[in-house]
Amino acid sequence: MSSTTDTNLESAGLEATDRKGALLDPALRNDFPIFGTEIAGGLPLVFLDSAASTQRPAAxxxxxxxxxxxxxxxxxxxxxxxxxxxxxxxxxxxxxxxxxxxxxxxxxxxxxxxxxxxxxxxxxxxxxxxxxxxxxxxxxxxxxxxxxxxxxxxxxxxxxxxxxxxxxxxxxxxxxxxxxxxxxxxxxxxxxxxxxxxxxxxxxxxxxxxxxxxxxxxxxxxxxxxxxxxxxxxxxxxxxxxxxxxxxxxxxxxxxxxxxxxxxxxxxxxxxxxxxxxxxxxxxxxxxxxxxxxxxxxxxxxxxxxxxxxxxxxxRIGIDSIGTHEQALTRYAYEQMQAIDGLRILGPTPEHRAGLVSFAFEQVHAHEFAQVLNDRFGIAVRAGHHCTQPLHAQLGITASTRASFYLYNTLEEVDQLIEGIRTVQAMFAPQGRKRRKRRP
Amino acid sequence: MANEEDLYQEHILDHYEDPFHRGHLAAATHAHEDKNPLCGDVIRIELKLDDQGLIEDLWFSGDGCVISQASASMLLEELQGKTAREAMQFSAEDMLKLYGPRLTPNRQKCCLLSWRVLQSAIHSPVSESAGTGSSA
CATH class of the missing domain: 3.40.640.10 (Type I PLP-dependent aspartate aminotransferase-like (Major domain))
Incomplete structure (x- = not known):
């Protein structure tokens, strides 16, 4: 997977080599049979919901x-x-x-x-x-x-x-x-x-x-x-x-x-x-x-x-290496998301954060993100209050969308997530639509 | 299962962006509000029943996903001018049919929120002081 350098690393303002050095060998994905599963209409699975529950290796x-x-x-x-x-x-x-x-x-x-x-x-x-x-x-x-x-x-x-x-x-x-x-x-x-x-x-x-x-x-x-x-x-x-x-x-x-x-x-x-x-x-x-x-x-x-x-x-993989890998993915996702107009990232900057990023967007409900990311991109994210209603109330929102990472995720998957978020925003942006009036 | 192109058909997005009777009803005789505990989506429906049990007017307010809000607009448009009896006979299945695209069980809950609220609202008279102002 040398194509990692083809992602938006440069625009993120960090050296691609540093980022690559922090990442695990993506061949470990082959240890997880679930990645052979296709989602909605033949899309490969992009699993960004490990904070809810992870996938399992064949072992x-x-x-x-x-x-x-x-x-x-x-x-x-x-x-x-x-x-x-x-x-x-x-x-x-x-x-x-x-x-x-x-x-x-x-x-x-x-x-x-x-x-x-x-x-x-x-x-x-x-x-x-x-x-x-x-x-x-x-x-x-x-x-x-x-x-x-x-x-x-x-x-x-x-x-x-x-x-x-x-x-x-x-x-x-x-x-x-x-x-x-x-x-x-x-x-x-x-x-x-x-x-x-x-x-x-x-x-x-x-x-x-x-x-x-x-x-x-x-x-x-x-x-x-x-x-x-x-x-x-x-x-x-x-x-x-x-x-x-x-x-x-x-x-x-x-x-x-x-x-x-x-x-x-x-x-x-x-x-x-x-x-x-x-x-x-x-x-x-x-x-x-x-x-x-x-x-x-x-x-x-x-x-x-x-x-x-x-x-x-x-x-066998090494818990420290896993942590470093997630850090790199999270930092990359955070930086890409920061560049999206109107997207509110919940929580602190990457140095204080583990391997997940939750976000909210005022004009588009979390359900729409989860639905379209799944149906059009094969991306699994969590949408809702994530069993933290009091926290969401404190944040002044009822729901958010969460992407969480683990050892099997890649920078390419983060790129797909970002593309997906932009697609959802465009899809549901107000367009001056008018409801057809029914005949009385 | 429907893909998202079908779920978000144009006429559904039309209802979402240009809803039927979104707002409050000052003269409401009945009202109810509820949430979808799964996601926090909320719908309130206020309606005016006349002496003959005719739904003279009904309005909704709330917050949530496209499916929960558009389905509320579609339901109210459907029931405006009908009787309370007809509204009670309007089943969950009728609601899903009215919405159109086939929904997964979790998204059905979004679609049926306004239907549930309406069924309760018909049986929930408001007190004298409730309900002021009317706006979209």
């Missing part, structure tokens, strides 16, 4: 298929061969995740249904046990609904009060207000590492440090960061970290809740059922040790094994 699809064909049984139950094999693969997946996020102990890694499942577990278990009337939970206005609604429910149950860290004008968290919002009443600070709409990369370690200084426990929603940048939960010093498998080349139906051992040990179990018990009598139970204590019922066995294969793949 992950094959790993899933292999388990079902050769190794599958329920885990932690039988003494037969398949149960032992399944259990071993499942526990290897836990170890794989531990190493990937820099956790100290494998049993601090709990498999859940996803980021939403992880956050709800904290809200129900830690929240109900530790929050009381008058306590405060500090969130931010850029949170996904999955890090707002569980806390609204918790506040209702416990009488705790919700507070929200505001944004600066360019869509970063206004950290100057942080110390004023923190107090001895603040029991929990929960925030996203990367905004799924603005792309803003938040200074996690600094925020954790300041929250801890106020005596608060910290939960980090890392759904948008773990797939794209190196994660070290001990460097963050976060108490809880939540993320999902399907946003990092893995299957849907599995996520991770990382928690510090001392906190998880002190928390009551959330879901009750099989696996999470040590002893059960007719009148009560004693919970199992970590991690089983928080994995009631049959866990997402194969999704976890698939997620483990995804981590192998990400490690």
């Amino acid at each position: 992950v699809i094959d790993a899933i298929s292999h388990v079902y064909q050769h190794d599958y049984a329920n885990v932690h139950r039988g003494i037969h061969t398949l149960s032992e094999r399944s259990t071993e693969l499942y526990e290897q997946a836990r170890e794989k995740v531990r190493a990937f996020i820099g956790a100290e102990r494998a049993h601090e890694v709990l498999f859940t249904q996803g980021t939403t499942g992880s956050i709800n577990c904290i809200a129900r278990s830690w929240g109900d046990a530790n929050l009381h009337a008058g306590d405060e939970i500090l969130l931010t206005v850029m949170e996904h609904h999955s890090n707002l609604v569980p806390w609204q429910q918790t506040a209702k149950r416990t009488g705790a009060r919700l507070r929200h860290l505001p944004l600066t004008g360019d869509g970063q968290l206004d950290l100057e207000t942080l110390d004023g919002l923190l107090s001895e009443r603040t029991r929990l600070v929960a925030f996203t590492a990367v905004s799924n709409v603005l792309g803003t990369i938040n200074p996690v370690a600094e925020m954790v440090h300041r929250a801890h200084a106020a005596g608060a426990v910290v939960l980090v929603d890392a759904a948008q960061s773990v797939p794209h940048m190196r994660t070290d939960v001990r460097q963050w010093n976060a108490d809880f970290v939540a993320f999902s498998g399907h946003k990092m080349l893995g299957p849907s139906g599995v996520g991770v809740l990382y928690g510090k051992e001392s906190l998880l040990d002190a928390m009551p179990p959330f879901l009750g059922g099989g696996s999470m018990i040590d002893q059960v009598r007719l009148d009560g139970f004693t919970p199992a040790e970590l991690p089983a204590k928080f994995e009631a019922g049959t866990p997402p066995i194969v999704p976890a094994i698939g997620m483990s294969a995804a981590i192998d793949y990400l490690n």
Whole structure:
């Protein structure tokens, strides 16, 4: 794909060689069978919706298929061969995740249904046990609904009060207000590492440090960061970290809740059922040790094994190289979009932003962008509020269009996106059309 | 499935740019407003029913995509001068047919927003103080 130099690099004012040096070998696209799929009328797929859910390499699809064909049984139950094999693969997946996020102990890694499942577990278990009337939970206005609604429910149950860290004008968290919002009443600070709409990369370690200084426990929603940048939960010093498998080349139906051992040990179990018990009598139970204590019922066995294969793949490419690749694409997209009249880019400049760009255009609704980009260009983008209605309200809009990038995207695809945006703008520009009057 | 050329036929864009009765109805006897939770598109419909149940006048306002706004214009144009009974009998299927191009399930929600709002509006009398001014 030497044609990268034929794109609008020069007009972007940056050296083509620098940009190319930052990019991954586009041959890796061949690892992803989905790119053989044609969209509307035979167009090749341009997938710019990885922030919602990524595609999977053959290595992950094959790993899933292999388990079902050769190794599958329920885990932690039988003494037969398949149960032992399944259990071993499942526990290897836990170890794989531990190493990937820099956790100290494998049993601090709990498999859940996803980021939403992880956050709800904290809200129900830690929240109900530790929050009381008058306590405060500090969130931010850029949170996904999955890090707002569980806390609204918790506040209702416990009488705790919700507070929200505001944004600066360019869509970063206004950290100057942080110390004023923190107090001895603040029991929990929960925030996203990367905004799924603005792309803003938040200074996690600094925020954790300041929250801890106020005596608060910290939960980090890392759904948008773990797939794209190196994660070290001990460097963050976060108490809880939540993320999902399907946003990092893995299957849907599995996520991770990382928690510090001392906190998880002190928390009551959330879901009750099989696996999470040590002893059960007719009148009560004693919970199992970590991690089983928080994995009631049959866990997402194969999704976890698939997620483990995804981590192998990400490690093979290199998470730092992936981050650099996305940075180059994002910077290029941002610069091209800036040149489009009337287009409002949401969020900060590229140096503060992860691999996505959301935009709004006053005269054209996000739906029109998503529809025409798909039907005429084969481009998949997200249109709507992206599960952040309060953030969109703050921005004074009801919907936006989001293009998000991952390791398999290319500069040519960004060019197609830009051409698509210009086409949509022209299509829906006011033209003095007149409705034909109906006969009375 | 229809491609975007069909979805955005000229007569639909005409309704979008030059809508039928976009604005408010000072003399409204009935009104309702709702959203499409998926995307935040919003439609408000205000109408005046006479003693015989005839729709004397009806206006819409709102914000959203071409399909949600153009379909509202088409629906109101269709029902102006009809009876409330006829409006209630106008089914979701009739609405999709009136719009024309075949829509995917998600876009059908955009198209049916105004239809849903109208069905509720017929059963939602406004209080004495509501509704002032009339503008496009």
